[in-house]
Amino acid sequence: MGGTGMLNNSTMICALLMAQSVEQMVKDMHQAKAEGAQLVEIRLDYIKNFQPHQDIQIILKNKPLPVIIVYRPKWEGGQYEGDENSRLEALCLAREMGADYIDFELKVASDLTREQKMKNDNATKVIVSHNIDGMTPKDEELSNLAASIRATGADIIKVVVNIADITEIAKIFHLLSHCQVPIIAYSVGERGLISQLLCPKFGGFLAYGSIVGHSLPGMPSLYSLRHTYKLDYLNSETKVFGLVSKPVGHSKGPLLHNPTLRHENFNGVYVPMFVDNLEEFFSIYSSPDFAGFSVGFPYKEAVVEYCHEVHPLAESIGAVNTIVRRPCDGKLIGYNTDCEAAITAIEDALKGTPLSGKLFVLVGAGGAGRALAFGAKSRGSRIVIFDIDFERAKSLACAVSGEARVFEEVVNFQPEKGAILANATPLGMHPNTDQRIPVAESTLGDYELVFDAVYTPRKTKLLKDAEAAGAIIVGGVEMFLRQAIGQFNLFTGHEAPTELMREIIMANF
Structure with missing residues (x-):
């Protein structure tokens, strides 16, 4: 470029x-x-x-x-x-x-x-x-x-x-x-x-x-x-990359992607895009100028049908968080960089303790939840899923050989010692920082690690409570960084400058 x-x-x-x-x-x-x-x-x-x-x-x-x-x-x-x-x-x-x-x-x-x-x-x-x-x-x-x-x-x-x-x-x-x-x-x-x-x-x-x-x-x-x-x-000649989401005001993506694009001397810009209708959006913004998209809440599952091709991992998950317009024919190719980003963040925090055989308690069965569930399955975890839409929880549980529970049961759920808890809902996201998933505070200490996909704020109420209870905590910022590294590679065809991106994250998030 x-x-x-x-x-x-x-x-x-x-x-x-x-x-x-x-x-x-x-x-x-x-x-x-x-x-x-x-x-x-x-x-x-x-x-x-x-x-x-x-x-x-x-x-x-x-x-x-x-x-x-x-x-x-x-x-x-x-x-x-x-x-x-x-x-x-x-x-x-x-x-x-x-x-x-x-x-x-x-x-x-x-x-x-x-x-x-x-x-x-x-x-x-x-x-x-x-x-x-x-x-x-x-x-x-x-x-x-x-x-x-x-x-x-x-x-x-x-x-x-x-x-x-x-x-x-x-x-x-x-x-x-x-x-x-x-x-x-x-x-x-x-x-x-x-x-x-x-x-x-x-x-x-x-x-x-x-x-x-x-x-x-x-x-x-x-x-x-x-x-x-x-x-x-x-x-x-500037290529446009955008976050497709609703709302978009919370996104920190521009703070990370734009300086990284400039550092790599890539003529591109990353902008937030408040989208109401996916079909109309992709129909109108179909020129090569709009070269790629991040996909955020609530569209990670729905966007799959608007991709001309879907990478096998994203297809198995049923959720796409990254779309690249293929230069040779303009087709939209869907990927999922959330899955490995979330699971490797959890694994690194466990410092060698394998996820295999561990109970993995997942709250939220949307796009981010699906990525976490398939990542946990790939590592051999036993998965329990809670979601306000019980049918959606059952569908995901079936796909990962897990167990679905109604959302109301999460408050009384008693995990086994050493389990993993992961929040994949928007609860606790700015500006509603006083909220969290209704897991009983008395059980937080039973989890070896608590993960929250929310990254604004960096340390959510769930993470603060879990840390006070003695659990290892992993915030959504780490997942965000890792999935963004994967996106940058796909957007530009360049190897992402990972250390620079981490420095930007630490300075701005």
Whole structure:
């Protein structure tokens, strides 16, 4: 793959600022610069008791970066509800005072833009924007909209959508990559996150980020844009790898995979993908650009049917956590790197004590649970499975010659001394860190080792209680690391730098 050692795109990183006072706005501008922003968008409609002449002058006099001045009315999703002429006069005043960019809505733009361009002797650029409510239009309709905006005389086109499904973002990418003038296009909300993260790949004019202390749904932090994803190094050739999950906010995958890709000089980026419908997702994101996927909760079993081929281990487990798009024919090949990752983590913690013949108590029969069960079976353990879906527990127990129990019995279950306990449910995952599987605290000391697949936080309530009872504990971070090493090998065809990846894990998890 192409190297990543030089800057590859002209996309700028912009901080969206919505302070309620001009004094705070000035502070936020300086904070944005310190956090890596290249320009800032000032939302005048958020400033309380806004005084146009005075406040705009203060902002422009104290700006440490180029500014985009926006004064968004209620009818276009903003906060301003006053006189329309006063609003437009404030924007024109910002141009006269030397704002770098001013933003007009398409509805009012045509005459204003021409007027401003005739007066424009101070290099102020005009952005003409449009906010789309409801379903994202088809590619042709979006192209026509962009043409309408361009016809106003805009220097820069801006289109904002509010998607209901991640597949709609493909239309944004199409618009970005085919537009002949500078364009800003993205979606708000958690499902729209990749419209910011992949903006440079498809040629967007800028990507938005938030400053510390002012996070917004679907908007990455400036820090993550600069340090985790390093948007400066993305280009049209960058391969996209993503976590397919619902939700995705808990994922630490980008913190691990992105610096590893850069270390190996591999032109790729790893992003979280909030997916609602697997069939539609794989149908829409079918280009070679989307080269591979991690698969998270709750899709590890369901995703198997969308793979063109499945590795024998993953097929026997009935769960896939890694998908690679085969370059020669574009087919999706499914793998399972969870199984060996979890079992070897447990074995290494036991320091030579074999799993053969041990009682292996598994709570959770989903994708991660299936990987653990088949791993335990391969080592000769005797397996007991608890799950809130008893039929699912029975199905897995049958596949691994184990025993299924109803979930409610786990609280009274008395293990034999030296048994292994493994949690493969999401119980205890951030933000619900006070939860754990309802194993009786009095029995935790009977287990030689307790494993928890949850890795946020690193030490869950289950692990804390087990450690206090004297058991060896193994957290999900170790499983996460090992399965990620396997994924990296499959994604890139390179041998993963395991020591580097371990160092990253220890520093960030």
